[in-house]
Amino acid sequence: MRQLLRFAVVGVLNTAVGYAVIFACMYLVGWGAVVSNIAGYAVGLVVSYTLNRTFTFRSAAGKKREIVRFLSIFMVAYLANIGVLMLLIDHLGMHKGWAQLAAGAVYTSLFYVLSKYYVFVEAHSEATSR
Known part of the structure; x- marks a missing residue:
């Protein structure tokens, strides 16, 4: 937590x-x-x-690999954000403000999970093995 x-x-x-x-x-x-x-x-x-x-995440792993992964998950999370935003507004008729909040929640959740289990996975593995 x-x-x-x-x-x-x-x-x-x-x-x-x-x-x-x-x-x-x-x-x-x-x-x-x-x-x-x-x-x-x-x-x-x-x-x-x-x-x-x-x-x-208090990572001590190699930066080069992490940076590439970090930028990759940013693009994935950002594209998910845009996709959810368009879906909610264009296809479900949700108010644009509420849709922004929902899409932002998707972005943040996805970014956290991918950061923890893909970008900074070595730091996560070390923390759980203690």
Whole structure:
């Protein structure tokens, strides 16, 4: 349960940092919304990986493999998020706000499970064998 709480804290932090970068790029640097969004997500992913590796899962495994896996599960979780969002809005007629919350829950749940059992699996294996 503590690990899930740490994961949530990291999620809030990387989201805040990502949005700070997005708005700084748009309003201080003068970049467009799309480029600013890309920059914010890139910084947010670095923060997320770093904090999840060191704080949430406390991994000591090889970084190269973990980074590739981390980026892979981000894409899987993000595509699941978009798929659920489109399904709920376009096919089930759900309100867009509620659909965003539901799709976000799918993204977060999938990202946590895949992080724990695929990206940081060695850290998880060591923790359960103690």
